[in-house]
Structure formats: C-alpha cells, structure tokens
C-alpha cells in the first residue's frame with residue numbers, strides 16, 4: 055500500500071471536502087493554500103459558465119487587443135483573466151500574480167498574502183470559438199519577497215521544483231480540475247446542476263509508455279534532426295498522431311492514456327512557443343507526480359532557472375519512456391553537432 059492509499063478518499067468526494075481532508079495531513083497547515091485552491095475552483099466555475107454560453111451572449115470572437123505575447127486576445131481570454139484575478143484578489147492569500155494576458159506583475163493589494171500565482175487564464179485560444187476543448191493552467195509558489203510588501207518579479211523567477219501546487223482546468227465534454235500539491239495527482243469532475251467538483255479520478259498515474267504523439271507537424275520543415283527522427287520513430291511504431299491544438303486537452307488525454315506532447319523549437323518559435331512559468335512548469339509538476347516526465351529536450355523542465363516571467367521553452371512531456379526516447383535522439387543530434395563543429 056503506497057503513501058497515497060491511506061489518504062484515499064472515495065470517488066464522489068467533493069473538492070472542498072478533499073482539500074480539507076488533505077490539509078489535515080499537514081499539522082502546521084494554516085489553511086491559506088486550501089483557500090487559494092478553492093478560490094481557483096470558484097473562478098473556474100464562473101469561467102466554465104461563460105464558455106458554455108459564449109455563443110449566446112456575444113462574448114465569442116476577438117477582443118481587438120494584443121497581449122504581451124503579441125497574440126490577438128479573444129474576448130474570453132480577457133473575461134477569464136478578469137475572473138481569475140478577481141477571485142485571487144478577493145481570496146486574500148495571494149499577494150501578486152503573473153498572467154499570460156498581462157506584461158507586468160499584477161498586485162492584488164493583499165501584502166500579507168504568502169503566495170504568488172502564475173496563470174494562463176485560457177489556454178488554446180485558437181480553439182475558443184470553434185467549440186474545441188480549452189483550459190486554464192495555474193502554478194503556485196510561496197513568495198520570496200518579505201510579507202507586508204508588494205510582491206515582485208523575483209517572486210516568480212523560481213525553478214519549477216519550488217512550486218507548492220499546480221494544476222489545470224479543462225473545459226471539454228465535461229469540465230474537470232486536476233491538481234497536485236506534491237502528494238499525487240487527483241482529478242475532479244464538475245457537476246453544473248449542483249455547482250460542485252467531485253473526485254472522479256483519484257491518484258492519477260500516467261502509463262509508462264503509449265502509442266500517441268502530439269506535435270504540430272505543420273512546422274516539421276523546421277524541426278531539428280533529433281525531433282524529426284523522433285517523429286519518424288513514432289510513425290515507424292504505428293503511433294497515432296493526435297493534435298487538438300489546445301495544450302491542456304492534448305496533455306490531459308496523454309496523461310490518462312499514455313503518449314507524448316511536443317512543442318519543439320521551430321523557425322517561427324526558436325525557443326518553442328510555450329511559456330515556462332504558466333504552461334510548462336505546472337504541467338511538468340503534474341506529470342512528474344503522475345509518474346511521467348517533462349523536459350526541454352535536454353534538461354528537466356522543473357530544474358530550469360527562469361530568467362524572465364514570460365520566457366518560452368521547448369516542451370517534451372508525457373509518458374517517461376517516450377520522453378526518454380526523445381531525449382536520447384536529441385542527445386545524439388547534439389553529439390553529431392559537437393563532432394561536426396569540432
């Protein structure tokens with residue numbers, strides 16, 4: 055019986071009760087992190103409602119602004135950003151936030167707050183208007199700046215190994231919240247008629263390998279030798295190609311079924327497209343807690359020392375044997391390059 059079994063809570067336990075019971079495992083816990091997780095769940099319920107009715111109340115489509123990434127903001131990007139920031143501000147546990155939608159840090163006014171949150175309020179923007187699964191991704195750290203003052207960018211430039219919790223919400227055929235606090239990964243399905251998340255996927259473990267690869271082959275012309283060889287390896291072994299174009303949705307499928315998601319360096323995105331702080335690190339924490347792996351092709355994602363709040367990095371994430379295989383072929387590529395350049 056592993057460590058998690060003795061804490062097992064039955065399927066159908068509400069998220070609130072689950073959070074409370076897990077807090078009891080930490081005698082010195084103050085309840086602030088528990089409340090923070092509840093605040094995120096509340097905002098997720100509101101955003102879920104907005105997404106479900108977006109086609110009816112004219113909140114679909116472009117907002118008309120560009121975000122710090124240079125991407126056209128969708129109206130729902132802005133609404134989700136506002137909803138999560140408001141919930142975190144009202145909760146009182148968070149002093150400062152960084153968001154994919156904002157260039158600078160966002161102060162909540164809660165200078166006594168012990169935590170900072172990095173968030174991608176709505177992931178999969180290209181799929182928002184076409185009824186394809188999208189998501190929210192969040193990462194929680196303890197602040198390093200002194201309590202009583204405003205937080206700052208230094209509070210966020212911590213490696214992923216310092217995360218105290220991370221998770222995502224997937225707005226799909228059903229809405230789920232999946233998160234970890236470093237003691238395994240659990241998934242909760244939302245029951246809109248009751249307004250509650252219920253434990254539906256306890257102690258998620260990802261298969262050691264799989265037969266699904268997720269990469270945008272539209273960019274394959276500019277894939278490196280190693281990435282090209284890995285994609286060929288997948289095809290030679292009759293893997294299925296599955297690419298929804300929403301990171302959360304592709305990641306969630308592969309987490310449960312086995313597989314690998316890759317966003318490599320490309321001509322358009324030499325450092326990859328995904329952001330380290332609020333896309334790569336939180337999903338890396340989840341996948342590792344589920345027995346999987348995440349890397350930038352050479353280094354464990356969660357050991358990367360961030361230099362910028364919005365920095366991008368390549369991502370190879372999923373079943374451990376597939377990430378190992380990808381790293382092996384990339385290492386071969388680099389050794390060839392080293393020989394060629396020597």
Ligand SMILES: O=P(O)(O)OC[C@H]1O[C@](O)(COP(=O)(O)O)[C@@H](O)[C@@H]1O
Pocket residue numbers: 125154174176177178179180270299300301302327
């Ligand atoms: O269209 P591309 O280049 O394959 O990129 C798709 C990837 O970009 C993303 O949409 C990036 O996220 P945002 O939508 O939050 O900007 C991922 O969800 C997805 O996996």
